Amino acid sequence: MRRRNLLKGIAASVLQIAFRPRWPLQAQVTRPITRRVRPTDRQWPGPDSWAKLRAAVGGNLLEPQPLFAACEKDAKSAACAEVLGNIRNPFYIGDQPAGTEVSGWLDAWTPAASAYAIAARTADDVAAGVRFAVEHNLRLVVKGGGHSYLGTSNAPDSLLIWTRAMNKVTLHDAFVGLGCEGRVAPVNAVTAEAGAMWIDLYHAVTTEAGRYVQGGGCTTVGVAGLVQSGGFGSFSKGFGTAAAGLLEAEVVTANGKVRTVNACNNEDLFWALKGGGGGSFGVVTKVTLRTHPLPEFFGFAGGTISAQSDSAFRELIHRFFEFYRDKLFNPHWGESIKIRPDNVLELSMVCQGLNDGEVTRVWQPLFDWVKTVPELKMTDVSAGARPARSWWDVVARKKRGSRAMISDPRPGAPVTHAYWSGDQDQVGAFVHGYDSVWLPAKLLQGNELLRLVNALFAASRLKKVELHFNKGIAGAPAEAVARTRDTATNPAVVDAFVLVIIADGERPSYPGLPRPAMDTTAARNNAHKIDLAITELRKLAPDAGSYVSESNYFNASWQKAYWGKNYSRLRAIKAKYDPEGLFFVRHGVGSEDWSNDGFTRLTKRG
Ligand SMILES: Cc1cc2nc3c(=O)[nH]c(=O)nc-3n(C[C@H](O)[C@H](O)[C@H](O)COP(=O)(O)OP(=O)(O)OC[C@H]3O[C@@H](n4cnc5c(N)ncnc54)[C@H](O)[C@@H]3O)c2cc1C
Numbered sequence: 001m002r003r004r005n006l007l008k009g010i011a012a013s014v015l016q017i018a019f020r021p022r023w024p025l026q027a028q029v030t031r032p033i034t035r036r037v038r039p040t041d042r043q044w045p046g047p048d049s050w051a052k053l054r055a056a057v058g059g060n061l062l063e064p065q066p067l068f069a070a071c072e073k074d075a076k077s078a079a080c081a082e083v084l085g086n087i088r089n090p091f092y093i094g095d096q097p098a099g100t101e102v103s104g105w106l107d108a109w110t111p112a113a114s115a116y117a118i119a120a121r122t123a124d125d126v127a128a129g130v131r132f133a134v135e136h137n138l139r140l141v142v143k144g145g146g147h148s149y150l151g152t153s154n155a156p157d158s159l160l161i162w163t164r165a166m167n168k169v170t171l172h173d174a175f176v177g178l179g180c181e182g183r184v185a186p187v188n189a190v191t192a193e194a195g196a197m198w199i200d201l202y203h204a205v206t207t208e209a210g211r212y213v214q215g216g217g218c219t220t221v222g223v224a225g226l227v228q229s230g231g232f233g234s235f236s237k238g239f240g241t242a243a244a245g246l247l248e249a250e251v252v253t254a255n256g257k258v259r260t261v262n263a264c265n266n267e268d269l270f271w272a273l274k275g276g277g278g279g280s281f282g283v284v285t286k287v288t289l290r291t292h293p294l295p296e297f298f299g300f301a302g303g304t305i306s307a308q309s310d311s312a313f314r315e316l317i318h319r320f321f322e323f324y325r326d327k328l329f330n331p332h333w334g335e336s337i338k339i340r341p342d343n344v345l346e347l348s349m350v351c352q353g354l355n356d357g358e359v360t361r362v363w364q365p366l367f368d369w370v371k372t373v374p375e376l377k378m379t380d381v382s383a384g385a386r387p388a389r390s391w392w393d394v395v396a397r398k399k400r401g402s403r404a405m406i407s408d409p410r411p412g413a414p415v416t417h418a419y420w421s422g423d424q425d426q427v428g429a430f431v432h433g434y435d436s437v438w439l440p441a442k443l444l445q446g447n448e449l450l451r452l453v454n455a456l457f458a459a460s461r462l463k464k465v466e467l468h469f470n471k472g473i474a475g476a477p478a479e480a481v482a483r484t485r486d487t488a489t490n491p492a493v494v495d496a497f498v499l500v501i502i503a504d505g506e507r508p509s510y511p512g513l514p515r516p517a518m519d520t521t522a523a524r525n526n527a528h529k530i531d532l533a534i535t536e537l538r539k540l541a542p543d544a545g546s547y548v549s550e551s552n553y554f555n556a557s558w559q560k561a562y563w564g565k566n567y568s569r570l571r572a573i574k575a576k577y578d579p580e581g582l583f584f585v586r587h588g589v590g591s592e593d594w595s596n597d598g599f600t601r602l603t604k605r606g
Contacts, residue, residue, distance in 0.1 A: 033580050036139040036599045038157040039115050045136045050116065056128040057118050064097035064113040064160065068512030075514060087508055090220040090419055090427045091408040094146050094197070097162055100154050101147040101220070103510040105431040106523050108553040109151035111510060114141060114160035121165055123250060123258045123285040129161045130283060131256040133582060139598050140582055142279045144195050145222025149434060150553055152279055152585035153225070155598060161283050163195035163224065169204045175288060177248040177262035184263065189247055191288040194224035198233075201289075202392035203416040210389055211291040214239040217335075217470070218426075219392070219405075219419045224284040229549035230275035230489035232471040232499075235352045238331040239292060240473060240480035243274035243487040250286035254578040258285070272573045272589075275489035277548050277562065280588040281577060298388040299351040299359040303381030305370055306344045310457075312375035313343040318453045320345065323366045324469075325444040329497060331477050334470025339460040347381070348422070349469070356385045394418040428508035430518075433527030435503070435534040435552040437544045438496035441474035455540045462533040463502050471547060472496030490564040492545035499547055502533045558587040 037043040045053075054061040066072075070079030086092035093099040098113035118129040133140040143153035144163045154160075174186030190205050190213050199219035205211050216226045217233045227249075231242030239245065248262040249270065259282075261270040272281050307313035317339060332353050338346040351359060363383045370376045390396045394416055397405055405418040443452040459465050473484045474497045481494050504526050509518060534552075538544060546555060548562040559567045567589070574590040581590055584598035593603045 032601070032604070033137055034601045035137075037137050038139075038599070043137065045132075045138075049132075049136065053116075053118075053128065053132045056132075057125040058121060060119040060121060060125065060165075062097050062117045062119055063115070064117045066113045066512055067093075067096055067098050067100075067111065067510050069113075071514060072512040084513075086410070087510075087513070088424065088427050089408060089410070090423070091413065091417055092410065093428065094164060094220060094222075097160065098154070099146050100151065101145070101427065102149055102505075103428050103430045103508045103513070105149070105151060105553055106433070106520070106527060108431075111151070111154055112156035114155065114158045117160035117162050119162050119165050120285075123252060126161055126163075126252045126283045126285055127256050127258055129159065130252050130254065130582070133159050134254065134256065134580075139584070142283050142583070144225045144278075145197055145220060147218065147221045147225060148278075149431060149550065150585075150587065152588065157599075163193070163222070163283075163285070165195060166193035166285065167196040167200060168193045169196055169200050171204060171209055171291075172288075175247060177264055177288070178260045179264040180262060187247070188291045189288050190291050191248075191286055192223045193286055194222070194284050196223050197221065198223065198226070199392065199417060199419070203394075205291055206294060206389060206391065207393045207416075209291075210294050212239070212294045212388075213289050213291045214242050214245045215289075216242065217420075218423050220423075223287055225278045226549075227287050227289070228273055228276065228278040228281075228284065230487065230493065230547065231549075232468070232547075234335050234350045234470055235298070236470045236473065237334040237476050238295075238352050238480065240476060240484040241275065241487060241489060241493070242289070243489060244480065244483035245290040246270075246274050246287060247290055248288040249273050249284050251282040251284045253282040254580065254582040268573050269577055271486070272488055272570055274487035275548075275563075276566075276570050276573070277585065277588045279585040280574060280583050280590065282583060295353040295388050297353065297355050297385040298391045299354050299356070299383070299385030301349045301351075301359065301363050301381075301383035302347050304344050304346050304379045305381075306342075306377050306379070308343075308375040308377075310343065312373065313345075314453065314457050315373075316345055316370075316376060317457055318450070319369060320366070321444065321449055321453055325449070327362050327365075328469070329441070329444065329475045331475065331480070336466055336468045336470075339456055339465040339467070341460055341462070341464060351385070352388065354385055359383050359385045428510070429505045430507070430509035431503065431505040431553075432523045433504060433530035433552075434501070434550070435530060435555075436499050436501045436546045436550045437534060437537050437541065438472055438490070438492045438546070439498050439500060439537065439541055439544060440492070440495045441472070441497040442495075443540060444497060451540060455536050459502065459533040459536040462529045462536075463504065465533065465537075466501045466503075468499045468501060469497065471499035471550075488563060488566050488570055489548075490545035490562060490566065492564055493547075496545075499550070500534075500537055501550055502530050502537075503550075504530060553587075555587070559592075562587075563589075 097117045100111045104110045120126045139158040141155040141158045170191045172189040175189035176186050198215040205213045332351045335350040408417040473494045546561040570589045
C-alpha cells in the first residue's frame with residue numbers, strides 16, 4: 001500500500017508535486033508544491049487510500065452532498081422537505097457537512113461540498129486528516145460553526161476537516177497553561193473543543209457556573225473560528241475581544257503534530273491564533289479562555305426614533321453622538337444602532353454592570369430631549385436591566401414569555417440551544433455586498449464630531465448604516481485594552497470606538513434551492529450603493545482597518561485592513577509553521593502565494 005503511494009508520488013512529480021509518503025508518521029514535504037490535486041487528476045488518492053483514512057478516523061469519513069442535493073434529485077422527496085423545512089434554522093445548517101450559514105455572495109463565492117469530510121472526534125482524527133492531505137497534496141479546508149461570510153470554510157474538490165462533533169466544555173477553577181507552571185498565576189478558565197458553539201459556553205459558564213466568558217454575539221458561531229477572527233460579543237467593551245481571553249490552544253500544525261500553544265510554548269503561534277484569521281495556521285482542536293466574575297446585571301436600551309425631515313434627522317444623529325460620547329463611551333455599553341435612509345434611528349444597545357435604575361437614568365435625558373422636538377417620534381422605546389445570570393438562560397427566558405431567543409425546534413435538540421431572534425434574517429442569507437470600517441475615537445472629540453455626523457448622514461442616504469460599538473475597544477478598561485493589544489488583530493481596534501458595518505443581501509439562494517431567479521442587476525446596484533456608502537466613511541479615516549470576519553470579499557488591501565502592522569509578523573509565523581501553504585483561505589495570511597481557489601501556487605518558495 002505504502003509502495004503504491006510512493007509510485008503515485010513519483011508520478012506526481014510531472015506536476016512538480018513531490019513528497020515522501022511517511023504517513024502515519026509525521027508528514028514531510030521535500031519539494032515545493034505548485035498545484036493541489038483534484039478528483040479528476042490521476043494523483044487523486046484511490047479507494048484503498050480513502051479506506052485507510054476512514055479506518056484511521058474511526059469510520060468518520062463522509063462524502064458530503066450539497067445541501068440541496070435531495071431537492072435536485074427529487075423535489076417531492078422527504079429528504080428535500082426536511083432541508084426546506086430547516087433552512088432558516090442555524091443549528092440544522094451547522095449540523096450538515098456541506099452547510100454554510102450564508103448561502104453565498106454575489107460574484108464572489110457559491111457554497112460547494114468537499115469531496116470528502118472528516119467528522120473529527122479527536123485531535124488524532126484531525127492529525128490523521130492533515131497528514132493525509134499532505135501525503136496526497138490535497139486542498140484542505142477546515143470548518144467549525146460554518147459562519148464564514150467570506151466562504152472560507154467550504155471549497156470544491158477538497159478534503160474537509162469538520163470539528164462540529166468536538167464540542168466538550170470543561171470549567172477550571174485554577175488553570176495554568178502547559179509549561180507555565182510557576183510562571184503565571186492560576187486563573188478561572190473554560191476549555192472548549194473547537195466545534196462548540198458560543199451558546200454551549202454561555203450555558204456552562206454563565207447559566208450554570210455564574211461566571212462570564214468573552215465570546216461572540218451570535219450564539220451559533222463556532223468558538224475556534226471566532227477566536228481566530230479576534231471576535232466580539234455584546235459586552236466586549238468591558239472585556240476586550242474573545243482572542244484577548246485566549247490562554248491556551250491545542251492545534252494540529254501542517255507537519256501533523258498536535259501542539260499545545262500558550263504564552264510559554266510556541267508563543268509566536270499562540271499569538272497568531274489570537275486574531276490572525278481562521279484556517280491559516282493549523283487546525284485548532286481546543287481553546288482555553290479566561291473567565292471573569294459575572295457582573296450582577298446585564299441591561300438594554302431599545303426602540304426607534306423617526307424624524308419627519310432630513311434636518312431633524314441630522315440633528316438627532318448629532319444629539320445621539322454627543323450623548324454617546326458623554327454617557328455611553330465607557331466599558332458598560334455595547335451593541336448597536338442603525339441609521340436608516342428613511343430617517344429612522346434604531347436603538348439596540350446593551351450594557352453590563354448597571355442596574356435597572358442606573359440604565360433608566362442614563363437614557364432619560366436623551367428620551368426627554370426627543371420629546372421636546374415635534375419632528376421626532378419615539379416608538380417601542382424601553383430601557384432596563386436584569387440579573388446577568390439569566391441572559392443566556394433559554395429555559396428561564398421562555399418561562400417569562402420572552403421572544404428574544406428562538407430555540408432549535410428539532411425533536412431531541414438540547415433545550416439550551418437557541419439563537420437571538422435578531423440574527424434570524426442572516427440565516428441562509430445571500431450577500432449582495434458587505435463592508436466594515438473601524439472609526440477612531442478621536443472622531444468623537446471637538447469639531448471632529450460634526451464631521452462624523454455629516455459622514456454618517458451622507459452614508460445613510462445610500463444605505464442603512466450599522467454602528468457596532470462593542471466591536472471597537474477604545475473606551476474599554478485598560479486591562480482589556482492591553483490584552484486586546486497583545487493579539488494579532490489590527491491595532492486599529494483599540495483606537496476605534498466603533499465598527500461600522502454596511503451590508504445587504506436577500507433571502508436564501510443555495511445552489512439547488514427552488515426559488516425565483518435572482519435579479520442580479522438589482523443585486524449589483526445594491527452592492528454598488530454599499531461601496532458608495534462606505535466611501536463616505538473612509539473619507540473620515542482613509543487608512544481605517546476592517547474586521548477580518550465582517551468585511552468586504554473584494555477588499556484589495558486586505559493585509560493592511562485586517563492586520564495593519566501585524567501582517568509582516570503573521571507572514572513570518574505562517575512561513576515557519578506552514579511553509580508549503582497547506583492551510584489556505586482566500587485573503588488569509590500567506591494566501592497571496594496562491595490562486596483564489598487555493599489550488600495553484602503563484603509564487604516560488606524562497
Ligand atoms: C450570522 C453571523 C453572525 C455573526 N456574529 C458575529 C459576532 O457576533 N461577533 C463576531 O465577532 N463575529 C461574528 N460573525 C463572524 C464570525 O465570528 C466569523 O465568521 C467566524 O470566523 C465564524 O466561525 P465559525 O467556526 O462559525 O465559522 P467557519 O465558517 O466554520 O470558520 C470560519 C473560518 O475559521 C476557520 N476555522 C473554523 N474552525 C477552525 C478550527 N478549528 N481551526 C482552524 N480554523 C478554523 C475556517 O477555516 C474559516 O476560515 C458572525 C457571522 C455570521 C454569519
